[in-house]
Amino acid sequence: MYRRIIALTLIVAGLAVFWVAAQSAAAAPPASKPAAGDPTKGEYLFNLAGGCGCHMGPAGFLAGGTEYKGPFGTVYARNITSDPETGIGTWTEEEIVTALRTGKAKDGHQLFPIMVYPALSGMSDQDAADLAAFLMTVPPIKNEVPPTVLNFPVPPFVAPVPPSATAPTGGVARGGYIVNVASHCSACHTPTLPDGSPDMSKYLAGGPIEGEVAHNITPDMETGIGSWTEENIANFLQTGMRPDGTPAGGLMALVIQGGLNKITDADAAAVAAYLKTVPAVSNDPNAQAQQLPATGGDMNNLPFVLALVAGGLVLLGAGALVLRGSRNKN
Numbered sequence: 001m002y003r004r005i006i007a008l009t010l011i012v013a014g015l016a017v018f019w020v021a022a023q024s025a026a027a028a029p030p031a032s033k034p035a036a037g038d039p040t041k042g043e044y045l046f047n048l049a050g051g052c053g054c055h056m057g058p059a060g061f062l063a064g065g066t067e068y069k070g071p072f073g074t075v076y077a078r079n080i081t082s083d084p085e086t087g088i089g090t091w092t093e094e095e096i097v098t099a100l101r102t103g104k105a106k107d108g109h110q111l112f113p114i115m116v117y118p119a120l121s122g123m124s125d126q127d128a129a130d131l132a133a134f135l136m137t138v139p140p141i142k143n144e145v146p147p148t149v150l151n152f153p154v155p156p157f158v159a160p161v162p163p164s165a166t167a168p169t170g171g172v173a174r175g176g177y178i179v180n181v182a183s184h185c186s187a188c189h190t191p192t193l194p195d196g197s198p199d200m201s202k203y204l205a206g207g208p209i210e211g212e213v214a215h216n217i218t219p220d221m222e223t224g225i226g227s228w229t230e231e232n233i234a235n236f237l238q239t240g241m242r243p244d245g246t247p248a249g250g251l252m253a254l255v256i257q258g259g260l261n262k263i264t265d266a267d268a269a270a271v272a273a274y275l276k277t278v279p280a281v282s283n284d285p286n287a288q289a290q291q292l293p294a295t296g297g298d299m300n301n302l303p304f305v306l307a308l309v310a311g312g313l314v315l316l317g318a319g320a321l322v323l324r325g326s327r328n329k330n
Ligand code: HEC
Pocket: 050, 178, 179, 183, 184, 185, 186, 187, 188, 189, 209, 212, 213, 214, 215, 216, 217, 224, 225, 233, 236, 237, 242, 247, 248, 249, 250, 251, 252, 253, 255, 260, 271
């Protein structure tokens, strides 16, 4: 069964790559060379991304090791400290930028897209350089992470939309950039279709993620956060407190405490303004979660495998490719 799915996956992958390559042939992506990164600005982007929490583990700050298992095999979050042997200490800023936005590692191999490069592919040249510059300042920790074991080769990735030089600086456009790219809120808050691709008809309308349920954050009054004011939303991002006084839990709490709570007032307001502009979708993700087979098993990742390849086809720049891994909680 898996074998057939994987074969099909690879065919779809081939078509997707061909299609995307054909699309981008006309408008070849600019060989953009970002200005040297600013680690201070990069630290802020790191915080917006919730502190790259997947790379946190018992070995220390960004030293990796967390295991993600699925039908695709087993993936371990890499050590992204500046340790030259077990981390990314020998990588140049440009090589880190390439990995962030295309998933291509320094040695040329394609990273498994549990790493959120499909979302980060929309990151501007300058932001990607800044984030890379910050990562280069992370103190080295020696932690040898076990090699990834995959059941099939990772298809090459072509960004659906070439990134711009600089990110939007304010307003709703800025909010969209944070939601879809920098903080990839959409990766958790948009549910997936059976083939693993994001269900854009339920964009940000919530769904199961890693054994939890991400809430509906569209402006729907009944099932979403339509009753929240923009100030309520901004305050939630900075404090983790809902307007009714209850705190965020689980993954959302990790994202907030991991750094999102350092979001500036202006950016928090931009996210809130953007969230008010997305279509209200009536969707109760808790009900949806109950319809699915029990969460927590490896089978949950089957759609994820297909998401890798379907994403390139369907997601023109939405930056919302939902990649799901079943976190191996031990
Ligand atoms: C790693 C996955 C993940 C990411 C990334 C993420 N969220 Fe969440 N979010 C969740 C989960 C899970 C919950 C439910 C938390 C709970 O049960 O308290 C949640 C809850 C929320 C809520 C509360 C909704 C309610 O009805 O109480 C809001 C608002 C929200 N998220 C907004 C965002 C925004 C905006 C971003 C991006 C800046 C974001 N989230 C990024 C997983 C995520």
